[in-house]
Amino acid sequence: xxxxxxxxxxxxxxxxxxxxxxxxxxxxxxxxxxxxxxxxxxxxxxxxxxxxxxxxxxxxxxxxxxxxxxxxxxxxxxxxxxxxxxxxxxxxxxxxxxxxxxxxxxxxxxxxxxxxxxxxxxxxxxxxxxxxxxxxxxxxxxxxxxxxxxxxxxxxxxxxxxxxxxxxxxxxxxxxxxxxxxxxxxxxxxxxxxxxxxxxxxxxxxxxxxxxxxxxxxxxxxxxxxxxxxxxxxxxxxxxxxxxxxxxxxxxxxxxxxxxxxxxxxxxxxxxxxxxxxxxxxxxxxxxxxxxxxxxxxxxxxxxxxxxxxxxxxxxxxx
Numbered sequence: 001x002x003x004x005x006x007x008x009x010x011x012x013x014x015x016x017x018x019x020x021x022x023x024x025x026x027x028x029x030x031x032x033x034x035x036x037x038x039x040x041x042x043x044x045x046x047x048x049x050x051x052x053x054x055x056x057x058x059x060x061x062x063x064x065x066x067x068x069x070x071x072x073x074x075x076x077x078x079x080x081x082x083x084x085x086x087x088x089x090x091x092x093x094x095x096x097x098x099x100x101x102x103x104x105x106x107x108x109x110x111x112x113x114x115x116x117x118x119x120x121x122x123x124x125x126x127x128x129x130x131x132x133x134x135x136x137x138x139x140x141x142x143x144x145x146x147x148x149x150x151x152x153x154x155x156x157x158x159x160x161x162x163x164x165x166x167x168x169x170x171x172x173x174x175x176x177x178x179x180x181x182x183x184x185x186x187x188x189x190x191x192x193x194x195x196x197x198x199x200x201x202x203x204x205x206x207x208x209x210x211x212x213x214x215x216x217x218x219x220x221x222x223x224x225x226x227x228x229x230x231x232x233x234x235x236x237x238x239x240x241x242x243x244x245x246x247x248x249x250x251x252x253x254x255x256x257x258x259x260x261x262x263x264x265x266x267x268x269x270x271x272x273x274x275x276x277x278x279x280x281x282x283x284x285x286x287x288x289x290x291x292x293x294x295x296x297x298x299x300x301x302x303x304x305x306x307x308x309x310x311x312x313x314x315x316x317x318x319x
Contacts, residue, residue, distance in 0.1 A: 004304050005048055005082075009057030009073060011066040012276055015090065016056035018293035023301060028053075032069055040065065042072045048082040052304050054125075055085065056296075059093030060252065060275040067093050067112065071119040078120030086123040086303065087116060088296060090274035091222075091250045095130035113137035125299050127274055127292065128221045128249040143309050145299060147249040147272050148177070149316045150290050152184055154270060155217065159245065165215040166190055166241075170232040178219050190216075192232050205235050212240030222250035223271075226257040230264045243267045250274050251287070258283045294318075 007028040008016030020027045029045030055077070057070040070087060077085050097108035109131075116124065117140055124142040129135065135142040155162050162185065169178040169191040182189035190209025216236040223229050223246070233244045244266055251271030253261075261269050261284050269284075271277055272292045281287045298317040302309045311317075 003050070003052055003083075004054070004300075005046070005051045006054045006056065006300070007044070007073060007077075009055065009066060009069050011061050011069075012056065012058040012090065012274075014276065014278075015058070015273055015293055015296075018291070019056060019088075019297045019300065022294055022297035030073065032073075040069050040072055042069065042076050044073070044076050044080060048077050048080050050081065050083050053077045053082040053085045054088055054300050056088045056090075058090045058275055059095075060091055063093050067115075071115055074116070074119040074121050084122045085120055086125060086300075087121045088125045088300065090127050090292070090296065091252075092126045092129055092134065095134060096222075098131040098134055109134050110137045123303065125296065125303070127272070127295070130221055143299060143303070145292075145295055145309075146313055147290070147292060147295075148181060148184075149312070149314055150272065150292055150295065151219065151247050151270075152181065153316055154247070154290050155185065158268075159215060159217070161215055163187065165217050166209065166211050168192065168209070168211065168216050168218050168232070168236065170194070170218055170220050170228050174220055177221070181219060188214075192235060194228065194231075205231055207235055207239050210239075211236050214241060215243045215245070216241035218244065218246040220246075220248050222252060223248045223269075224252045224257065225255045226253065226260045226264075229269075230260045233265050237265050245270065247271075251277060251280060253280050253287075261286055 005028045006020050007030045010032055031043040033041050055073050074085050094108040094112050127145045128147050129144050165187050167178045167182040167189045169175050171194050175191050178189045193206045218229055229246050236244050245268050246266055247270045249272050266286050268288050269286050270288045272290045277289045294317050295312055299309050
């Protein structure tokens with residue numbers, strides 16, 4: 001893999017290191033810092049002329065700073081004559097602002113897509129977009145990987161009575177996700193219809209499905225303040241579920257999220273490492289982490305070699 005270079009932004013260097021370890025290469029040299037006026041400065045520390053460049057930067061932490069850093073890194077590599085620049089964005093920023101749901105509301109996910117394209121990105125690799133139509137915001141190829149294969153593997157290995165489980169979506173928007181997992185496990189599914197008063201505040205919840213005497217597994221693409229999944233867990237216990245697990249691709253856990261999880265009735269809250277989770281796991285013993293670095297590493301390898309990545313949509317690679 002002599003013509004591939006992988007660089008890491010500051011949002012998730014641990015994931016980038018795991019990706020290059022699985023690829024058997026070294027992480028590219030880059031220095032990022034801020035001037036006294038807080039402008040971002042990036043210095044690529046090695047030649048990228050004619051190289052296939054991959055930049056790993058997740059939409060977490062200081063999201064605006066990290067997004068700007070990613071754009072600058074893409075542009076720096078592009079004007080340094082890199083043959084192709086791929087942005088590996090495990091958690092896509094602003095993905096929840098994907099539609100105009102009220103008057104004068106922005107479609108910020110489309111704006112981010114435009115910014116990435118203008119910066120010079122030739123290809124995007126991400127995971128579990130909040131809305132799959134975000135791929136249509138780009139005029140460049142987008143590979144939207146799924147955490148589903150890793151989730152299925154975790155359920156079978158860690159829930160001993162998984163055959164008596166029911167997969168539950170905490171909102172109607174995730175129905176397609178949970179039906180796919182339920183079908184592959186050959187178990188039933190349910191969903192919860194929620195009504196919001198305003199953002200991050202749920203007014204009421206209605207359970208559609210029978211969870212009595214079953215292990216309920218809540219599956220969603222992300223959890224921010226965790227108000228929704230905690231309410232959903234309480235609703236499932238009220239309806240007779242024996243145990244409740246939550247499996248989330250992107251564990252943002254902002255604001256009161258950790259204290260809510262600590263006080264909730266979950267057996268475990270399982271997240272992937274698309275966002276750094278070490279601090280969250282120290283503060284909450286219920287949080288467990290699934291490593292998805294092998295999926296991104298294999299996507300990078302297949303993209304570099306011109307191979308199909310569709311294998312990753314239903315399989316966990318052994319890389």
